[in-house]
Amino acid sequence: MTRIERITAWSAWAVAVAAVIFLMTPLVVTVAVSFGSSSVFTLPPPEWSMRWYERLPRTTGLLPSVMTSLQIAALSTLIALVLGAMCAIALVRGRFHGREAIATFLVSPLMLPGLVIGIAMLQAFREMGLRDAWTSLLIAHVVIAMPYVVRTVLGALSLFDFSLVDAARTLGCSYPRALRKVMVPALAPAFLTSGMFALLASMDNYPISIFFTDAWTKTLPIQMLQYVEESPDPAIAAISAGLILLAVIALMIGDRLVGLRRLADF
């Protein structure tokens, strides 16, 4: 290694270390603030305390919004998994034109501005006479979840060797049993990770959900932004810390199932 190469490598490592600190800053700050006693976000906090966590159960509107978010996220992910997996099988196994185009189409909601999608849906739902907030949210969130499912399941399916199913049948398995014994275990990690990311995306969505909430039906991000605008205090940091914990758990599950390295295969 020449001197220039060594210097380049060292500077790249320095940038990477800075990037790690930069990326972790908001999470560390949030958790630190949530355990502080001060109500004005002093860092480091003068004293550690649990007061903001103790206040959470009494925060108006928090529990209903968490429940709404969980219901919408779980149901929309489930619907997206079923529709998305069927479609992924068609795209991998089928021999027809436009498969590439269909895949791009199903992933495209990820690349377009959420607000624009939200407005377009709002106007369409109104025209169809759909006014119920909860139903509208569910229908809209399937579109949010779909890209994550299609992308991951498509990737896993195209790596799956379908002749294994035939092999199992040759060895005496019935077709459903062959699918259950061979295909399901091979694809389960892809299903779980894509489901997890779809769930997180739905739980986190703001720009589409904002058009379908009313006074009674709010998702968690909408409710949180309302708290931030009305009374910014560390109770929001406590809610955030809970969500960060959720993300840590999700990531650990993802690591166990497919490994962090494979998650990075974009």
Added chain:
Amino acid sequence: MTSSSIGRREPFDRVALLAVPAVAYLAIIYALPLVWLLARSVIGPKGFTLEPLADFFSDPFNWRVIANTLKIAGLVTLVCLVIGYPTAFVLAWARGPAQIVLLAAIFLPLSVGVVVKAFAWQIVLRRDGILASGLMQLGLTSEPLRLLFTESGLVLGAANVFLPFMILPIYSVVKLLDSRLNDVGATLGADPLYRFRHITLPLTLPGVVTGTAFVFSLSVSMFVIPSLLIGDRYQTLATLIGRSFLMMRNEQLGSTTATVLLVLAVSVVMTAAWIARRVGRSA
């Protein structure tokens, strides 16, 4: 592919039917509404009209909004590229615990909601926040720097949220780099700068294009981050859409702005795809 299907016109494949529910769902719930939104901005009560769009573009304020949007998105993309490019290399080089730390630092923030992160940046960027007081303790500024509700604060916060979308696509091409190419170049007497420009850079360019397109289109469309980090006085296309729908109840302006933003976002994605294809061919 089975040999029988080659060279013959393929009969209808029944497996294709499995794709129908998902495609139909997205077509009805997502694609048609978008097309309708586009159509409405050029179809008035008396047929085809460009009046709403002409109105929009005749207002200098809206040009400022477009300029703000592009400027912020450009700066965010630049910051992400400068930090993300070297970091992607390190991610590919790293082994063991270093790699795990890097991967965790990329994926953990990616799994945490944007409202959470934007709120955290509000705390960091406050006049009495850790960044302002840290800079003062280092002696870089003599008085607490105002960062919240400034362009710099917004760029910093947005770059933080979108950085993983720059690192990951670049990483996916860097890890495929054959290090022997570099050695061959060195053996043939090429200096490191020459080797970077003629070997490493061209081979990693597809990842750079994808990452840039990702970050740019995300920054053009972001709504929560500017709402929390810069406020109402500074409008981008997305915040203008939000404001006209949610506060001013001016749906006409909102729809027209949405059309402009949609066209902008789609052209970014398509341009990137076009560049990526050209880069891919020449590399």
